[in-house]
Amino acid sequence: MSEPAASPSSNKGPRPQDLDAAALRHHARRLARAGQPPWLHVEVARRMAERLPFIKLQPARVLDASPALGASGNLLRMAYPNAEMLWHEADGVLAERAAAVRAPNWWRKLRGGHSGRIEALPARPEVELLWSNMALHTCADLPAVLAQWQASLAVGGFVMFSGLGPDSFVELRPLYARNGWGRSAPDWWDMHDIGDLVLKAGFADPVMDQETLRLTWATPESLLADLRALGGNLAPLRFAGLRGRAWHRRLLAELETLRDADGRLALTVELVFGHAFKAAPRLTVAEETRVSVDALRATLKKGRPGG
Numbered sequence: 001m002s003e004p005a006a007s008p009s010s011n012k013g014p015r016p017q018d019l020d021a022a023a024l025r026h027h028a029r030r031l032a033r034a035g036q037p038p039w040l041h042v043e044v045a046r047r048m049a050e051r052l053p054f055i056k057l058q059p060a061r062v063l064d065a066s067p068a069l070g071a072s073g074n075l076l077r078m079a080y081p082n083a084e085m086l087w088h089e090a091d092g093v094l095a096e097r098a099a100a101v102r103a104p105n106w107w108r109k110l111r112g113g114h115s116g117r118i119e120a121l122p123a124r125p126e127v128e129l130l131w132s133n134m135a136l137h138t139c140a141d142l143p144a145v146l147a148q149w150q151a152s153l154a155v156g157g158f159v160m161f162s163g164l165g166p167d168s169f170v171e172l173r174p175l176y177a178r179n180g181w182g183r184s185a186p187d188w189w190d191m192h193d194i195g196d197l198v199l200k201a202g203f204a205d206p207v208m209d210q211e212t213l214r215l216t217w218a219t220p221e222s223l224l225a226d227l228r229a230l231g232g233n234l235a236p237l238r239f240a241g242l243r244g245r246a247w248h249r250r251l252l253a254e255l256e257t258l259r260d261a262d263g264r265l266a267l268t269v270e271l272v273f274g275h276a277f278k279a280a281p282r283l284t285v286a287e288e289t290r291v292s293v294d295a296l297r298a299t300l301k302k303g304r305p306g307g
Contacts, residue, residue: 017189019140019234025091027232028138032097037071038230041134044162044271047211048133049075051275055158059083059128063118063152066135068094068101076131086127088118122151129158136163136272137188138234146201153278159203165210165270166190169227172267175254176239183235191272203276211271216264220255223265 031038049072060083062076067087077085089095099117123130130149139145149159165188172184189197191208198206217223260266 017142017187018236019138019186020236020238021140023232023234023238024138024140027234028091029093031069031231032093034229037069038134039226040230040269041069042071045070045072045075045133047271048072048131048160048162048273049079051160051273052079055275057128057156057158059157061086061125061127061154062129062131063088063123063127065089065121065130065132065149068098070131070133070135072131072133073101080129083129084116086116086118086123088121088123090121121148126154127152127157128154129160132159132161134162134164136161136194137186138163138231142189142194143197143201146197146203150202150278155278155280158275158277160273160275162271162273164188165272167212167268167270170268171258175257179250179254181239183233183237185233186235189272191274194272194274198274198276202278204279206274206276209273211273213269213271214266215269216260216262216266218264220252220265223255223258223267224251 036042059080062080062083062085064070064072064076064085064087066089067073068089068091073085073087076083087098089098095117130152132149136142153159168188169185176182176184191210195206195208198208215226217226255265258265258267
């Protein structure tokens with residue numbers, strides 16, 4: 001949460017959910033170097049997988065759209081052992097991490113490349129399940145991503161996704177505001193707005209859900225370490241000043257104000273879950289049909305005996 005901000009004039013968009021694109025790339029590269037996926041992603045992947053048995057469809061082709069940091073590969077293979085497992089990462093650095101995790105170098109060379117990788121969306125041929133764990137809140141253009149997902153699904157297939165909701169780390173907002181440090185996090189899309197976007201993208205029967213976690217820490221240092229492991233502050237209007245040792249000491253002191261009745265530092269994390277299906281396209285019927293006189297005569301003639 002201590003990276004320098006880019007210019008607000010070049011990054012702030014018309015929506016409060018906008019992300020700083022430069023910060024997003026920086027954090028993706030830092031997380032790609034980590035030894036393990038973010039700790040929270042592992043837990044959310046498990047909770048998502050618990051929902052799969054409620055869906056009767058057994059997909060033949062599964063696409064993991066966030067494998068590098070989504071911690072979902074083993075869970076998907078256990079849920080669908082006979083399915084073809086595919087993956088896609090839009091960011092090149094994260095794609096390299098995903099390829100390295102899924103198969104060692106000698107196996108990839110033997111198979112002639114990154115086995116199972118979909119280079120670009122929409123996927124062809126289409127898949128029956130598109131899965132994305134804890135990547136929704138890092139989409140700089142969520143409507144465009146949802147449109148790609150919808151185009152990647154076969155009719156009757158389904159999408160499952162998760163991400164952070166807007167009430168995540170809400171306790172940091174007044175702390176940052178009283179110190180003039182800008183936004184502590186983006187205003188991520190809320191559950192209802194995501195549901196509307198899913199419908200606009202062409203999905204059917206979206207089901208949205210949310211869970212709230214209350215996380216606690218013993219020290220400010222451990223709290224900051226865990227937040228850094230999750231990524232960083234992607235808000236375009238985050239604090240743009242120099243963050244030196246004095247700023248860091250002030251931050252640690254301010255975090256002490258978050259202690260609860262048990263003496264623990266407490267933060268809220270809102271998790272948003274969703275799934276939806278791809279229905280068959282509807283046939284449109286025009287209010288008015290035009291037929292030429294010649295075509296009508298030919299049709300009538302065919303209908304006469306001996307015509």
